[in-house]
Amino acid sequence: MSTKSKIITFSIVIGVVILAILLNYISSELYSLKYWNPIRRVYFKNTFVKAEVVDTAEKIEQGLAGRRELLENRGMLFAMPKNDFQRFWMKGMQFAIDIIWIERGRVIGCEKNISPQDDRVFTSPSAAGLVLEVPEGFCDRYDVNINDQAGIQ
Numbered sequence: 001m002s003t004k005s006k007i008i009t010f011s012i013v014i015g016v017v018i019l020a021i022l023l024n025y026i027s028s029e030l031y032s033l034k035y036w037n038p039i040r041r042v043y044f045k046n047t048f049v050k051a052e053v054v055d056t057a058e059k060i061e062q063g064l065a066g067r068r069e070l071l072e073n074r075g076m077l078f079a080m081p082k083n084d085f086q087r088f089w090m091k092g093m094q095f096a097i098d099i100i101w102i103e104r105g106r107v108i109g110c111e112k113n114i115s116p117q118d119d120r121v122f123t124s125p126s127a128a129g130l131v132l133e134v135p136e137g138f139c140d141r142y143d144v145n146i147n148d149q150a151g152i153q
Contacts, residue, residue, distance in 0.1 A: 042077060042132055043151040044107075047142045049134055051077035063133065065092025070135045077152070078131040086124040086131050090116050096136035100144060101128040107148045110139040 001009075032039060037052035037059070050073060054060050060078050064070060080086055088099055093116040101109040101124040109125040113136050124131070130152075138144065 037076075040077060041153045042075065043153070044142060044144050044148055047073065049073055049075040049132065049138075051075040051132060053077045053079055055079040055081070057081070063088075064097070066094070068094055070095060070097065070133070072135055075132050075134040075138075078133075080129055080131065083127050083129040085126070086128050088122045088131065088133075089120070090114060090118050097133045098136060098139045100132040100134065100139065100150070101125060102130040102132060102150045103128045105150055105152075107144060107146055107150055109146060110144060112139050113137060 032052045037054055039050055040053050042049045042051050054076060064076050096113060096115050099111040099122055100107055108128060111122050
């Protein structure tokens with residue numbers, strides 16, 4: 001193999017690797033490839049969460065049920081069809097979470113450290129258009145409180 005052929009082969013391999021890295025980054029910023037949910041960033045005062053957005057009745061009902069884990073600074077943002085009191089339960093969950101109730105860009109409540117064995121129904125403190133599920137302990141780790149701003153991009 002000539003030096004020119006080696007350089008071309010090496011350049012192609014490097015180009016493919018760079019393209020794969022770029023596509024992986026873009027997909028992690030825009031869509032969850034496994035579940036094909038769009039990704040949005042939810043910002044709080046000192047952190048943000050990359051959250052899968054679900055907005056259909058089927059995906060809202062499924063939520064995170066059946067998944068094995070939720071990585072740090074990841075979440076699921078439920079864009080509810082009606083701005084109303086929202087009710088969530090842990091049916092089918094395999095890990096603990098915090099639930100953050102959001103209305104008009106503000107946190108209106110946090111349910112913390114909810115075990116997958118908890119059979120209660122959790123209701124938002126008032127009408128909420130968005131609900132964010134995050135890993136257990138998130139609200140305490142990042143000092144997320146009622147009336148904090150919650151920006152979404």
